[in-house]
Amino acid sequence: MSGARHTILPEPSAPLAEGSAHLREALNKALPLRPKHRAALPGGIARLSNLLTVDRDQLPPDYMSRPEHLAAYLHWFLPWNVQRQGRLLEGLSLDLPAGARILDLGAGPFTFLVALWLARPELRERELRYLAVDRAEPALKAGRRLFQALAGDDAPWHVDTSRRLPRTGRADLLVAANYVNELEADRAGRQRGPDLDPAERTMADWERLLDPAGRLLVVEPGVRTAAARLVRLRAGALARGWRAIAPCPHQETCPVPGRHGGSWCHFAADAVGTPRWLAALGKSAKLPKERVSLSFLLMTRDGLTDGNPGQVRVVSDTFSLPDRKQGCYGCSDKGLVLLRSGLGGGAGGPVSGDLVRVRWPDLIERDPRSRALVVDYDVGSRRRRRP
Ligand SMILES: C[S@@+](CC[C@H](N)C(=O)[O-])C[C@H]1O[C@@H](n2cnc3c(N)ncnc32)[C@H](O)[C@@H]1O
Structure with a gap:
């Protein structure tokens, strides 16, 4: 399961x-x-x-x-x-x-x-x-x-x-x-x-x-x-x-x-x-x-379960970020994440409850307000994964 x-x-x-x-x-x-x-x-x-x-x-x-x-x-x-x-x-x-x-x-x-x-x-x-x-x-x-x-x-x-x-x-x-x-x-x-x-x-x-x-x-x-x-x-x-x-x-x-x-x-x-x-x-x-x-x-209690490490669960609604970008918070094994979608992120960006795969950044950037790790999210990848 x-x-x-x-x-x-x-x-x-x-x-x-x-x-x-x-x-x-x-x-x-x-x-x-x-x-x-x-x-x-x-x-x-x-x-x-x-x-x-x-x-x-x-x-x-x-x-x-x-x-x-x-x-x-x-x-x-x-x-x-x-x-x-x-x-x-x-x-x-x-x-x-x-x-x-x-x-x-x-x-x-x-x-x-x-x-x-x-x-x-x-x-x-x-x-x-x-x-x-x-x-x-x-x-x-x-x-x-x-x-x-x-x-x-x-x-x-x-x-x-x-x-x-x-x-x-x-x-x-x-x-x-x-x-x-x-x-x-x-x-x-x-x-x-x-x-x-x-x-x-x-x-x-x-x-x-x-x-x-x-x-x-x-x-x-x-x-x-x-x-x-x-x-x-x-x-x-x-x-x-x-x-x-x-x-x-x-x-x-x-x-x-x-x-x-x-x-x-x-x-x-x-x-x-x-x-x-x-x-x-x-x-x-x-x-x-x-x-x-x-x-x-x-x-x-089945010890074999590991969850979905490396993936991010979206735990907030979407909000606007500077430069017409969209953001939402996510939960991951690396702590709190700010998922940042590019232009047009509002339509097709991740929504509350989604479990998404991300490409983890090489350079660490933190959101100054929440200290969340900022991760850029490619909206196209979500569209492709929609059932
Ligand atoms: C808010 S209702 C929830 C009903 C249902 N699970 C739902 O989600 O709609 C909480 C229920 O827990 C029962 N309850 C509270 N404490 C209890 C206890 N110590 N033992 C058995 N039932 C209890 C109440 O009688 C009530 O029917």
Whole structure:
């Protein structure tokens, strides 16, 4: 398996776009709303959005068991997370052979499974085993109904749920999407002895659940605090012998850790192909969305993985440089890189999430502002490599 295709958040494929357009019917089957509750949905979405972002300390731990919050999550946050996770699943060449076992921690209403079903239709005929773990039983029940409404009764995917983490396991893919921040909040309230650092402790817990050749996919929002959390998790994992597959093309220290106001590792793209019903709901909730963004980490304990050393992962949007040139920041085994494209670089230059090959310069030039290594990038080489 290779870590990444050319770009991380490609535009939604036809199956993902069509599936998202019809997701509303499946959601209505999974959690039918009375007219009164449907009318209250935009307000409920705005309230939950506030609790998940600005007033996080007031978020009740059982929010996913509360009808108002579950309805808001299911009808708004889940479809958007399906967009993000679905596009990521298209961007990562994450192979799941027949018989693969997926363990989804903090699964909620099966967001990841829905994204996988919609974005990777070639897997629909394979026998996959999926275990969703979440402390909120109502979310798991809604997820089961949602998946059934989408996939019908004959899908060969075996789905199970649990409110507790198994003690051990042999998962081939461990997923933790929008979960690590809640895990940390849980832990912060508990007394711990002076033992492992929190990231290493998390990895030690997760190692017990994963096949030695298995992979871990952690997805978080594209905001600085979340990305910084993933950088800590990555460091803890590397210390325990894990290897990064993506987005990092290397196993060195992260050059964009989001500390001291500096850049953080995240990926953003235009929210193209948003289903009309979702855009309309966003308008009513006064939460219009034009971009999708996320931070993520794909790692393995399979010691053979080396990432893509020598290549550069684009980790910023494009910006203008003097002399009508374009620039963007990239992550590499040589640290932070400023990729500088020549005239016309705006059209066809590298974009956020791309993994590109570069010709490393003989003479070292540093960007005075960021101290990044400046690398001239030939736009033609990207055009040729587009699939
Ligand atoms: C923000 S939701 C994410 C749901 C889904 N993974 C997604 O990406 O949309 C976080 C979920 O984690 C669950 N959760 C938080 N802490 C947990 C814990 N300690 N054990 C089990 N589930 C937990 C919550 O109930 C909630 O459903």
